[in-house]
Amino acid sequence: MTEQVFLSIIADELMIDPTKIDLDTPYRNIPTWTSLNSLLVVSRLHEETGYMITAADLAKFNTLAELYSLISTP
Secondary structure, eight states: OOHHHHHHHHHHHHTOOGGGOOTTSBGGGSTTOOHHHHHHHHHHHHHHHSOOOOHHHHHHOOBHHHHHHHHHOO
């Protein structure tokens, strides 16, 4: 998955303008990042990549870049 596709998925699931985020964005600072929406993001990324992001992962990381590196690691 490319960075652009990843950001597009995040923007789609969080219903935000994709130009308002980049990999350096702290996901907890996105106004529509809620516990429910985080589940939608995790589910969609699992669907697209097969990697399941855990609650521990979300607690440990801060930026979209960190999540991206997690799912893009072979």
